[in-house]
Amino acid sequence: DAMVIQNPRYQVTQFGKPVTLSCSQTLNHNVMYWYQQKSSQAPKLLFHYYDKDFNNEADTPDNFQSRRPNTSFCFLDIRSPGLGDAAMYLCATSRRDRSRDRVWYEQYFGPGTRLTVT
Amino acid sequence: SQQGEEDPQALSIQEGENATMNCSYKTSINNLQWYRQNSGRGLVHLILIRSNEREKHSGRLRVTLDTSKKSSSLLITASRAADTASYFCAVAGGTSYGKLTFGQGTILTVHP
Numbered sequence: 757d758a759m760v761i762q763n764p765r766y767q768v769t770q771f772g773k774p775v776t777l778s779c780s781q782t783l784n785h786n787v788m789y790w791y792q793q794k795s796s797q798a799p800k801l802l803f804h805y806y807d808k809d810f811n812n813e814a815d816t817p818d819n820f821q822s823r824r825p826n827t828s829f830c831f832l833d834i835r836s837p838g839l840g841d842a843a844m845y846l847c848a849t850s851r852r853d854r855s856r857d858r859v860w861y862e863q864y865f866g867p868g869t870r871l872t873v874t
Numbered sequence: 875s876q877q878g879e880e881d882p883q884a885l886s887i888q889e890g891e892n893a894t895m896n897c898s899y900k901t902s903i904n905n906l907q908w909y910r911q912n913s914g915r916g917l918v919h920l921i922l923i924r925s926n927e928r929e930k931h932s933g934r935l936r937v938t939l940d941t942s943k944k945s946s947s948l949l950i951t952a953s954r955a956a957d958t959a960s961y962f963c964a965v966a967g968g969t970s971y972g973k974l975t976f977g978q979g980t981i982l983t984v985h986p
Contacts, residue, residue, distance in 0.1 A: 762916075787972055789972075797978070798962060798977060798978050798979060799917065799962075800976075801973055801974070801975075804972060844914075846916055846917065848917075850972065852972060860904045861922075862907055863907075863917075863919065865916035865917040865918070865919075866916050867915055867916045868915065
């Protein structure tokens with residue numbers, strides 16, 4: 757089945773120690789998103805890739821970076837995690853049709869990575 | 875902000891009853907989407923309703939959209955214990971293509 761996979765499902769890191777979360781997809785979607793979701797809150801978009809084009813949200817801290825080496829994979833790098841970065845990180849994909857530029861489609865989410873910072 | 879705001883924040887019902895959740899937003903939209911999230915899991919897309927649509931059905935789900943009032947509702951009929959989850963509305967539109975802005979969600983508990 758086509759899907760969005762996130763690894764690991766649970767990640768524990770130390771304060772200030774860089775961490776990388778990964779996301780892969782078999783849907784062949786050209787858009788990939790990273791969200792941060794804290795307990796009992798709405799998912800908050802950090803950034804997204806449209807093909808190779810990176811789109812950062814204005815309020816995403818510089819501490820968060822992303823890489824998309826190919827269509828299938830996308831990584832979230834947290835350079836120096838703080839206690840406030842403990843959250844669920846959700847990857848999502850969607851398609852974008854260049855010939856129908858103003859059409860939004862649904863997003864498909866992975867199961868998330870729960871990040872704990874000690 | 876286009877953020878959807880949901881009402882109620884929490885809803886507790888018995889199996890077999892209907893559950894209605896409401897979402898309001900502030901600006902024009904391309905479409906509005908509803909998602910479900912089981913505890914500690916990712917979000918699952920339920921239904922998408924476009925700005926030129928007024929009502930949409932999918933199984934036991936019914937979504938309405940009133941663009942004049944900038945509001946939407948999600949109705950789950952004949953609820954089941956397995957429907958227990960958080961439900962989020964998300965609005966799509968504006969100048970930032972592809973961005974969904976999520977509401978705070980409604981926590982639905984269905985008691986067997």
